[in-house]
Amino acid sequence: xxYWEDFKVGESTDLGSHSITEAEILAFARKYDPQPFxxxxxxxxxxxxxxxxxxxxxxxxxLMRLSVEAARRxxxxxxxxxxxxxxRWLKPVRPGDTLAARTEVLxxxxxxxxxxxxxxxxxxxxxxxxxxxxxxxGLTMYRRRPEASAATA
Amino acid sequence: xxxxxxxAVGETTRFGRYAVTREEIVEYARQFDPQPFxxxxxxxxxxxxxxxxxxxxxxxxxFIRxxxxxxxxDAATSGAMGFDxxKWLRPVRPGDVLTVESxVREKVEGRRPDRGIVKIESRISNQRGEVVMSLVSxxxxxxxxxxxxxxxxSTGS
Numbered sequence: 001x002x003y004w005e006d007f008k009v010g011e012s013t014d015l016g017s018h019s020i021t022e023a024e025i026l027a028f029a030r031k032y033d034p035q036p037f038x039x040x041x042x043x044x045x046x047x048x049x050x051x052x053x054x055x056x057x058x059x060x061x062x063l064m065r066l067s068v069e070a071a072r073r074x075x076x077x078x079x080x081x082x083x084x085x086x087x088r089w090l091k092p093v094r095p096g097d098t099l100a101a102r103t104e105v106l107x108x109x110x111x112x113x114x115x116x117x118x119x120x121x122x123x124x125x126x127x128x129x130x131x132x133x134x135x136x137x138g139l140t141m142y143r144r145r146p147e148a149s150a151a152t153a
Numbered sequence: 154x155x156x157x158x159x160x161a162v163g164e165t166t167r168f169g170r171y172a173v174t175r176e177e178i179v180e181y182a183r184q185f186d187p188q189p190f191x192x193x194x195x196x197x198x199x200x201x202x203x204x205x206x207x208x209x210x211x212x213x214x215x216f217i218r219x220x221x222x223x224x225x226x227d228a229a230t231s232g233a234m235g236f237d238x239x240k241w242l243r244p245v246r247p248g249d250v251l252t253v254e255s256x257v258r259e260k261v262e263g264r265r266p267d268r269g270i271v272k273i274e275s276r277i278s279n280q281r282g283e284v285v286m287s288l289v290s291x292x293x294x295x296x297x298x299x300x301x302x303x304x305x306x307s308t309g310s
Contacts, residue, residue, distance in 0.1 A: 032214040034221050035232070048231060056233065057214050061185035064210050068186055079201070081209065081241065088235035138239075 002076040004117030004142040007105050015070040015101035015123075018062050020054060022095035028058040053092040059099070059134045060087065063125055066101040077143035079116060084138035091133045099125040099133065106137070115144045156229045157260070157269040157294035164257045169219030173207060175247035181211040206244035212251075212286045213239075216277050219253050229295040234270065239288040243279070250280040258289060268295050 022041070029038030033055035036043035044052040071078050093099065107120040119142060124135040175194075182191035186208035189196035197205040207215075245251070259272040271294050277286045 028214075032218045032221075034218075035225060037232070055217070056235070057210070057217050061181075061210050061214065064208070065185045065187075068188060083238070083240040084236075086235065086237045087239070089233070134235075 002074045002142075003145040004077070004108065004110065004119065005145045007108050007117075007119045007142065009105050009108060012102060012104040013070065013074075015063075015066040015103060017098055017100040018066060019098045020062065020093060020095065022052060025052060025054045025058065025093075025095055028061070029055050033057055049092050051094060053094055056087075056089040056134065059089065059093050059125065060136070062099065063101055063123060063134065063136070067103070067123065070101075079141045079143060081138060081140050084136055085120075087134065087136045087138075089134055091127065091131045093127070093133050097133075098128045101125045110144065111141075116141050117144055154229050155227055155294075156297040157271065158297050160257055160260060160271050160294060162257050162260060166224070166255045167252065168223035168255070169251065169253045171215045171219055171251040173215070173245055173247060173249045173251065175205060178205060178207045178211065178245075178247060181214070182208050186210060202244055204246060206246055209241040209286070212241070212245050212277065213288075215251060216253060216275065216286065216288075219251070220275075223253075224255070229297075231268065231293045231295055233293060234291040236291060237272075237289045239286070241286055243283050243285045245279070245285050249285075251277050251285065253277050263293075266296070268293055270294075 026039060029035070035055075037047040037049050037053055038044075038055050038058075041052045044050075101123065103121050103123045105119055105121050108117060110117040119140050120137065121140060122135065122137050124132050127133050179192055182188070188208075190200040190202050190206055191197075191208050191211075194205050197203075253275050255273050255275045257271060258274050261270040261272065263269050271292045273290045273292055275288055275290060276284045278284050
């Protein structure tokens with residue numbers, strides 16, 4: 001089990017990767033983000049993007065998927081997130097792109113009132129050309145190691 | 154069509170109506186956020202949330218759907234750069250009905266002469282008026298295209 005105490009500032013972790021298909025881009029966009037450059041390959045070709053691109057909310061969803069799987073592998077005692085400082089969609093994501101996710105710990109501090117701690121992290125996805133396509137800075141909460149919280153209680 | 158020039162700081166809009174279903178919460182979670190309290194009623198009841206709740210990213214996706222249906226058809230937008238200060242304030246549960254209230258906070262002249270950035274704060278509320286999520290979107294608005302030379306002043310830009 002990985003508790004709040006186990007996160008060190010500067011530590012970076014690879015979260016795995018995902019190759020995105022045109023079918024996935026279209027299915028997400030038709031349900032949640034039906035703008036022509038996400039849902040219509042022909043209209044997208046004529047747009048400023050020059051071709052179909054994924055919804056930014058789809059890219060974030062894929063990043064979440066990889067984060068959840070990585071947290072499961074390392075048995076992280078995560079208890080959710082109160083929010084994000086920022087999210088930037090820096091480059092278009094196109095069908096066939098392979099997106100590798102990674103995260104770096106920026107800051108950690110314990111809750112004053114609960115047996116949890118906060119981790120501020122940067123999470124990003126990089127495409128097969130080495131370009132960062134999305135960068136997020138946000139907070140995650142983790143349970144504290146039981147002995148530690150007992151000792152300080 | 155509403156261009157960058159037409160957007161006024163302080164302007165407020167209410168829009169959208171999104172009915173959240175159990176099936177959709179589970180379907181989204183299976184694909185993108187497979188944690189027990191988004192997937193399984195039994196496990197969710199035993200969790201700190203006391204019942205099934207939507208993924209926070211799913212709430213974001215429902216928000217952008219409401220934006221697409223209500224705001225974008227009349228706005229000369231070209232996507233968004235991202236967002237700042239996103240807060241997940243309350244759980245979203247099956248049966249909730251979400252709406253959005255948006256307020257223009259700031260207009261930023263971009264480096265490119267044909268567009269600008271509009272910072273829009275949105276609050277997504279449930280049927281009890283409780284804000285479940287808020288964020289500040291950085292929306293790219295196109296500027297009004299220049300009128301062909303010697304255009305009459307009444308075409309106004």
